[in-house]
Amino acid sequence: MNRRNRLLILLVAVLVLGGVALAATLHAAGRAAEKDRARPGDPRVAPGKVTLDAPGRSVFRNMAWGPHRDEIASVPAADPSGTRTSSGVRCLRFHAAGGTGICLQAVHGGLRDGYRAVVLDARLRELRHYDLAGIPTRARVSPSGRTVAWTVFVSGDSYAGTNFSTRTSVLDVRTWTLDRNLEDYRFFLDGQPHKAVDTNVWGVTFADDTHFYATVATGGRTRLVRGDRTGRTLHAVHSNVECPSLSPDGTRIAYKKRVEGAPDDAPWRLYVLDLRTQRETPTAERRNIDDQAVWRDGGTLVYALPGDYGSDLWTVPADGSGSPRLTMAAALAPAFTG
Numbered sequence: 339m340n341r342r343n344r345l346l347i348l349l350v351a352v353l354v355l356g357g358v359a360l361a362a363t364l365h366a367a368g369r370a371a372e373k374d375r376a377r378p379g380d381p382r383v384a385p386g387k388v389t390l391d392a393p394g395r396s397v398f399r400n401m402a403w404g405p406h407r408d409e410i411a412s413v414p415a416a417d418p419s420g421t422r423t424s425s426g427v428r429c430l431r432f433h434a435a436g437g438t439g440i441c442l443q444a445v446h447g448g449l450r451d452g453y454r455a456v457v458l459d460a461r462l463r464e465l466r467h468y469d470l471a472g473i474p475t476r477a478r479v480s481p482s483g484r485t486v487a488w489t490v491f492v493s494g495d496s497y498a499g500t501n502f503s504t505r506t507s508v509l510d511v512r513t514w515t516l517d518r519n520l521e522d523y524r525f526f527l528d529g530q531p532h533k534a535v536d537t538n539v540w541g542v543t544f545a546d547d548t549h550f551y552a553t554v555a556t557g558g559r560t561r562l563v564r565g566d567r568t569g570r571t572l573h574a575v576h577s578n579v580e581c582p583s584l585s586p587d588g589t590r591i592a593y594k595k596r597v598e599g600a601p602d603d604a605p606w607r608l609y610v611l612d613l614r615t616q617r618e619t620p621t622a623e624r625r626n627i628d629d630q631a632v633w634r635d636g637g638t639l640v641y642a643l644p645g646d647y648g649s650d651l652w653t654v655p656a657d658g659s660g661s662p663r664l665t666m667a668a669a670l671a672p673a674f675t676g
Contacts, residue, residue, distance in 0.1 A: 399429055432477060454470055480547050585636060
């Protein structure tokens with residue numbers, strides 16, 4: 339093959355590769371633009387004012403395609419299929435109570451992306467923000483709105499495996515005192531102090547401004563712990579509990595539990611623990627639950643499952659009766675006001 343033919347082959351190869359790259363770029367741009375366009379049949383979303391102290395509202399991360407995707411939105415709790423009012427505030431994880439919100443956001447920078455936790459007032463105005471060391475995964479506010487917590491992954495990206503590490507922080511929004519890592523608290527297992535390099539803490543749920551429950555993992559096992567901010571302690575109270583959620587009356591914990599025989603990548607089912615009797619009740623939801631459920635009221639749990647938009651919200655009775663029901667498509671991270 340002479341020099342001229344080699345040059346022609348090289349030119350053709352460059353043109354073909356360039357065309358493939360251009361097509362891939364245009365396809366990716368088209369997919370990105372698709373997310374900014376609402377589609378027929380999607381939930382109705384309109385911009386407006388969202389507050390965290392209006393009674394009888396459901397506030398959540400809107401997942402519907404269109405310009406308001408990932409924004410905090412609101413609908414009447416009694417009409418979850420109604421038109422959504424979208425705030426313009428974008429969050430990856432969100433929770434609210436007592437007129438305070440915690441919003442875990444992505445921050446897009448010139449060199450690299452990052453994340454931050456933003457404390458919001460009842461009008462969704464920023465009070466303070468804190469840089470995060472990893473990928474946001476859980477967020478909670480105490481019933482009074484005076485204390486907030488968040489969890490991030492600092493390595494790995496799933497609770498399902500063993501190769502992950504978390505960091506959970508608790509913040510007093512009155513004094514702005516920040517406990518950056520609950521692993522610094524003293525952990526008591528079977529009544530004895532326990533220290534281990536593989537300890538991870540995640541999934542805070544508040545009883546009040548000082549006391550909370552969370553998950554501690556160590557030695558290949560997970561445990562429900564009762565936390566005390568004043569004493570800076572964590573006491574184990576039950577095993578095989580992840581992402582707990584305390585009932586409004588403080589007597590029960592909803593949580594995801596690893597069950598025998600389930601696939602390694604889908605190991606959890608939704609259970610409820612009676613804190614007084616330590617009795618566990620499986621809910622009627624038999625699918626894999628990788629979420630920290632929310633109590634809509636004293637008898638109903640709300641949780642996320644994968645859907646056409648990324649996430650849908652479902653409900654199930656907490657007492658093991660009934661059956662799961664789809665309550666809101668294209669939604670994530672709900673909170674209920676009033």
